[in-house]
Amino acid sequence: MEKFLVLTHVDESGAALTKASLEAVAAGVEMASAMGAPLTIGIVGAQSGAAANSVAGAGTRVLTVTGEEFSQPRYASDAAACEALCRAAEATLVFAPASSRFARVLPGVAQRLTGVADTHITAVAKGETLEASRWFYRQRVEAVVRREKRPWFLLLEAGTRAPWSAAEGQVQAETISVTLPALRTQVKGVRAPQQGEQTIRPDAKLLFVAGAGWTKKQADGQVHAVEAEELIRGFLRSADASLGSSKSLVDQSGENQAVLKFMSHLNQIGQTGSTPRHPKGLSTCCHGEEPHVVGWRFVGERRAISLDPNCGWARGKADVLYVADAFKVMAKVNELLANKS
Numbered sequence: 001m002e003k004f005l006v007l008t009h010v011d012e013s014g015a016a017l018t019k020a021s022l023e024a025v026a027a028g029v030e031m032a033s034a035m036g037a038p039l040t041i042g043i044v045g046a047q048s049g050a051a052a053n054s055v056a057g058a059g060t061r062v063l064t065v066t067g068e069e070f071s072q073p074r075y076a077s078d079a080a081a082c083e084a085l086c087r088a089a090e091a092t093l094v095f096a097p098a099s100s101r102f103a104r105v106l107p108g109v110a111q112r113l114t115g116v117a118d119t120h121i122t123a124v125a126k127g128e129t130l131e132a133s134r135w136f137y138r139q140r141v142e143a144v145v146r147r148e149k150r151p152w153f154l155l156l157e158a159g160t161r162a163p164w165s166a167a168e169g170q171v172q173a174e175t176i177s178v179t180l181p182a183l184r185t186q187v188k189g190v191r192a193p194q195q196g197e198q199t200i201r202p203d204a205k206l207l208f209v210a211g212a213g214w215t216k217k218q219a220d221g222q223v224h225a226v227e228a229e230e231l232i233r234g235f236l237r238s239a240d241a242s243l244g245s246s247k248s249l250v251d252q253s254g255e256n257q258a259v260l261k262f263m264s265h266l267n268q269i270g271q272t273g274s275t276p277r278h279p280k281g282l283s284t285c286c287h288g289e290e291p292h293v294v295g296w297r298f299v300g301e302r303r304a305i306s307l308d309p310n311c312g313w314a315r316g317k318a319d320v321l322y323v324a325d326a327f328k329v330m331a332k333v334n335e336l337l338a339n340k341s
């Protein structure tokens with residue numbers, strides 16, 4: 001019989017499970033129930049009391065690996081923790097969030113347990129056995145994967161299902177002891193990108209995309225890059241949106257053209273960029289060509305503002321297209337948002 005284990009880890013506060021971990025818990029609860037298989041939840045973190053209580057409603061066995069060594073991500077300690085949890089749970093099917101912390105560890109853990117790992121899983125379902133879906137070739141081909149080898153580790157993409165939420169309670173978690181190897185890596189601190197308007201926020205409700213039009217000559221024959229920056233930054237600040245870009249815009253910095261300085265290739269959406277998941281997206285000054293729009297595959301509701309009534313967005317790629325000057329539209333939107341707050 002299959003035995004499910006959901007591996008989770010705490011967030012930066014150290015007290016709560018990450019949202020992606022709670023999504024993995026939701027997947028585990030649903031699939032264990034569908035397949036009539038026992039479920040265990042494993043937690044890695046310096047302390048696990050509050051985190052364990054947050055999954056009380058799942059009514060499952062909870063195993064924890066705790067201690068200062070597990071307060072921060074590190075391959076040696078995390079791999080040892082996950083291996084110990086898998087052995088204690090005798091897991092055959094392991095769900096885990098595809099966080100940077102676990103994504104780099106779990107293929108190695110699968111190797112130690114002579115199992116197999118699959119990454120970028122976007123959906124799981126019960127067929128004759130467990131079936132996992134993932135996309136290949138830049139989200140063009142969707143495959144459904146079944147495997148006979150066990151344990152089978154599935155790294156679940158964040159944002160693909162609602163996180164587990166149920167009333168908290170008291171959980172009697174079992175502590176699993178781990179024999180750590182010599183730890184050569186000491187975590188001295190975290191260097192993260194500056195927080196600000198340029199931030200890419202995967203959990204934001206809105207994706208705001210800027211295209212090359214923001215840096216092109218406008219009706220008065222002039223480029224208005226400074227004004228463009230102010231409008232975009234103003235909107236991101238009030239809407240708490242994530243910032244995306246077309247390839248043309250981020251490529252311009254290498255061509256000595258007027259650029260939006262807070263953009264980098266990390267912001268690029270599309271075939272050779274990212275494919276984020278946001279409930280809504282607003283594209284501005286972007287033509288909506290196929291290599292760009294393919295990155296919008298998972299954006300729920302798409303709107304675009306372009307001067308060109310024949311742009312790609314007008315050809316069935318946007319739910320709503322505003323044929324308008326984005327400078328004027330965003331100035332008005334910012335004004336309305338400022339009055340609202």
Ligand SMILES: Cc1cc2nc3c(=O)[nH]c(=O)nc-3n(C[C@H](O)[C@H](O)[C@H](O)COP(=O)(O)OP(=O)(O)OC[C@H]3O[C@@H](n4cnc5c(N)ncnc54)[C@H](O)[C@@H]3O)c2cc1C
Pocket residue numbers: 210211212213214216218245246247248249268269270271272273274284285286287288289290291292295305306307308311324325326327
């Ligand atoms: C192999 C390959 C891979 C690629 N991968 C990607 C990718 O991953 N991501 C990506 O984005 N592109 C990608 N591209 C490039 C893509 O095909 C387009 O060239 C690019 O998306 C165009 O960017 P853009 O729409 O911002 O610029 P443009 O095509 O220059 O369009 C600018 C738009 O802004 C509008 N505009 C100008 N001023 C205003 C205004 N005031 N108000 C409103 N609208 C205005 C114009 O009407 C125009 O429609 C790829 C191309 C290839 C060949």
